[in-house]
Amino acid sequence: xEETIIPKTSTVLFTLFRADLATLISNRRSGxxxxxxxxxxxxxxxxxVPKVGGPFVLSTAITxxxxxxxxxGYSISISRDRDKGIFQxxxxxxxxxxxxxxxxxxIQLMMIMILTLAVFVVGFENDKILLSWQGYAVTxxxxxxxxxxxxxxxxxxxxxxxxxxxxxxxxxxxYFLFIMVGMFGELGVLGLKLKDIVHWSPYGSVKLMLAASMxxxxxxxxxxxAVLATIAYIVVFAGIGIKNFKWSSK
Amino acid sequence: xxxxxxxxxxxxEGLHVxxxxxxxxxxxxxxxxxxxxxxxxxxxxxGKTSTLSAxxxxxxxxxxTIIVNGQSVSEKPLHARASMGVQLQSTSFQxxxxxxQILQLFSGIYGVPMSKDKIKDTLAAIGLEDAAQKKFSxxxxxxxxxxxxxxxxxxxxxxxxxxxxxxxxxxxxxxxxWERIEAIRERGHAVLLTTHSMEExxxxxxxxxxxxxxxxxxxxxxxxxxxxxxxxxxVIAVSRRGKxxxxxxxxxxxxxxxRA
Numbered sequence: 001x002e003e004t005i006i007p008k009t010s011t012v013l014f015t016l017f018r019a020d021l022a023t024l025i026s027n028r029r030s031g032x033x034x035x036x037x038x039x040x041x042x043x044x045x046x047x048x049v050p051k052v053g054g055p056f057v058l059s060t061a062i063t064x065x066x067x068x069x070x071x072x073g074y075s076i077s078i079s080r081d082r083d084k085g086i087f088q089x090x091x092x093x094x095x096x097x098x099x100x101x102x103x104x105x106x107i108q109l110m111m112i113m114i115l116t117l118a119v120f121v122v123g124f125e126n127d128k129i130l131l132s133w134q135g136y137a138v139t140x141x142x143x144x145x146x147x148x149x150x151x152x153x154x155x156x157x158x159x160x161x162x163x164x165x166x167x168x169x170x171x172x173x174x175y176f177l178f179i180m181v182g183m184f185g186e187l188g189v190l191g192l193k194l195k196d197i198v199h200w201s202p203y204g205s206v207k208l209m210l211a212a213s214m215x216x217x218x219x220x221x222x223x224x225x226a227v228l229a230t231i232a233y234i235v236v237f238a239g240i241g242i243k244n245f246k247w248s249s250k
Numbered sequence: 251x252x253x254x255x256x257x258x259x260x261x262x263e264g265l266h267v268x269x270x271x272x273x274x275x276x277x278x279x280x281x282x283x284x285x286x287x288x289x290x291x292x293x294x295x296x297g298k299t300s301t302l303s304a305x306x307x308x309x310x311x312x313x314x315t316i317i318v319n320g321q322s323v324s325e326k327p328l329h330a331r332a333s334m335g336v337q338l339q340s341t342s343f344q345x346x347x348x349x350x351q352i353l354q355l356f357s358g359i360y361g362v363p364m365s366k367d368k369i370k371d372t373l374a375a376i377g378l379e380d381a382a383q384k385k386f387s388x389x390x391x392x393x394x395x396x397x398x399x400x401x402x403x404x405x406x407x408x409x410x411x412x413x414x415x416x417x418x419x420x421x422x423x424x425x426x427x428w429e430r431i432e433a434i435r436e437r438g439h440a441v442l443l444t445t446h447s448m449e450e451x452x453x454x455x456x457x458x459x460x461x462x463x464x465x466x467x468x469x470x471x472x473x474x475x476x477x478x479x480x481x482x483x484x485v486i487a488v489s490r491r492g493k494x495x496x497x498x499x500x501x502x503x504x505x506x507x508x509r510a
Contacts, residue, residue, distance in 0.1 A: 004319065004332040005405065007361030015358025019347060026346035081344070089342035092306045093359045094332040248308075 004094075012095050016103035023077075024107055031111065034073055035118055038065035042122050054129035058119055059210035060183070062143055063203060065115040067178050070150025071157070071171040074108050078158045079167035083249040091247060105151065112147040116140055135214045142213040145230055146206035152234045153202065155241030162249045178203050205229040257284045258317075259333075259409045259440035260305065265314035267300045267464075274300040275311070276464035282409065287431060287441040289455035291448075293504050297464040298444045299339070302413055305442070306336055319408040332360070335402035337395075339413040343386045349373065349397060350382050353404070360405035376400055392423030399430055403439070410434055412443040416450055428454050448497035458496075462504045472496050479503065 024031060038061035045057050081087055090100050120136060123129040131139070153174065161167050182203030185194045198204045205226040212223035260282040267275035275297045282288040292298045304311045305318070307327045316323040319333035343352050350369055357364040364372070373379045376396040381389060389397065395415060402410055412431070416424045431454055434441055445451055451458050452472045459469040468475055479485045480494040485502030489495075 004321065004329050005361040006328050006332050007359060011361065011363075012359050015355055018358075019344065019351060019355040022351050023344050023346045084345070085338060085340050085342035086344055088308060089336075089338055090359070091308060092331060092334075092336040092338070093356065094328040094361075095359050096328070 006094055009096070009099065012099050013103060016090075016095070016099060017106055020103050020107045021110075024111075030073070034068040034111065035065065035115060037068060038062065038115065038119055039122050042119060043126055046127050049127050049129060054123065054127065054131070055135075055211040055214040057127060058123050058129055058131075058139075058214060059207045061119045061123070062116060062139075062210055063146065063182075063207045064179060065119065066112065066143065066147045066150050066206065067175055067203075069108055069111045069115065069147060070152075070154045071175045073111060074104070074151050075154035075157045075171050076164075076168055078104065078154070079161070079164040079249070082158070082162075082247065083164040085248070087247045097247070108151055109144060109147065112143055113140075116143045131214050132216075134216050138213040138216050139210060142209050145227070145234075146210055148234050149202045149206055149230055149237070152237035152241060155245070156237040157241070159241030159244035162246060164249065182207075200226075200229055202230070202233050205233070258282060259284050259319055260288075260442060261315070261317040262301070262305065263315045265301065265304060265316065266312040267297070267304055267309060268312050273464055275304065278314075278461065278464070278466050280459050280466060280469055282440045282442050284408070284440055285435055285438050286456045287435050287443065287454055289451040289458035290442065290444045290461060291446075291451055291458055291500060292444075292461035296462045296504070298461055299413065300464075301461065302411060302442070302444060306334070306411060307331055332405070333407055334409040334411055335405065335407035337398045337402040337410075337412045337415055339417070345385060345387045348383050348385055349378065349389070352386060352397065352401065356401045357404055362405050364404075372400060391418050392420070392426070395419060395423065395427055396430070399427070403434060406439075408439060410439055410441045412441065414444055414446065416445070416447065424450075448495065448500055452496045460500060460503055467503055468499075475499050 041061045041064060042057065045060075049057055087100060091097060116139065120131075154171070157167055157170055157174070161170060181190065181194070182198055182201065184190050185198035186204060186207070188195045199208070208223060208226040209230060212219050212226075258281040262281075263279045265275050265278040266273070278297065278301055280288070290298050290301065300309065303309045305316055305323065307323055307330065311324075316330075318330040321329040321333060323330045347355065353364060353369050353372065370379065370382070373382055378393060378396060381393060386394060386397065399415070402412070415431070416427055419427060428450070431441055431443070443455070455472060457469065457471050458475065459466050460475075461467070470478065476494055476496055476499055479499045479502060482502055485494060485498050488501045488506060489498045
């Protein structure tokens, strides 16, 4: 028996990340669309900034961008690649399965970073929203936590649904529901009961957390509860999604 | 045939694969020796792909042992997988990546990084130097198979698994692929392939196993199987050309019923 070469995990991760990045760059149009909706909100809500405050506008834009990344970016690409057998081809190589997912999630985290930066820049340039350096720093970290909620929702969808067309339809529906019910519900247009539900939903918790992180001095018990709710959502959604996930759609 | 006797690269013993209550593979066992092309033949749903998937580590098996180059697939999966190269049945590369990027990806994850010159030489060897920047989906079926085969052997594996490698290829591309598979054998590698083509099994395989209803029902060289079963009434009954072929033996052993 001859010694077999098991590549270093760092080499495998770097190689997978490079390929996933090349895929992302090749699909840059969908990446741009992901940024499109949050930036449109920032630009079109310019007149609302004095009324609702900069953190409200920025947190709404980031939350909607995070939803697009987790739902559209992550789950649709995972279900497509699963259906094409791309994961199976990687799994027959000496690659730990977690490395495949870590690479995919790293790409989404990079997208979250780009989104947050883009929102900060456009928010400043267009809406003249300026945060303290602490606000920018904390929001960056909180954006990753908020992004994790929507990535876990995406994981839940691909864990429970195998058919890529169904995944596509469901993610769009969930995205639309989150935006419509989240935004209108939060403003109280859909009734007080729904306002409460939205407040503690993944949409509301992430938004609350983001808005508070932009003004760290205003952090209160409600915000801490939102962080805890966010973590609970991540654990439950990701847990169910990972447990039920199949590497092949067949 | 350059088989080094008794030096098996793959050993499958008492393999059982179940999907819920359905038994897909029932006590399957066979060896593939160094420098041998071994064919796994069977009707649709016979258990070929399940057996192959168990060897590749894609599915968990209920019972049995699979040893690849001395490494147990269930105990040391990464070591076992590092010893095998796989060409799956369907196209399975990211459609956005070009040929060079696919080669870089797989050379990296198999731990054999390739320089630009090495990639160029590799593509030239398979006549695809002009297709380096093409997306995989833009290649013809024959070109895709050549890229897939290069990737399956990129790390010089002891065992190469090919799942219906010539499906959908024209006769020229098929012949070319057979030559490439034989070249793999000449380099001392073992090859396990599944096929529905009796012509392919007869032309390329040193030994074959016929599998049906999850069980291996015959293992031997193609000629030995023909000789052994040429007088079976079931085989004579399905013979069409007055001469017993491997296909006659196959249908005689597995029946004439069309499988789903």
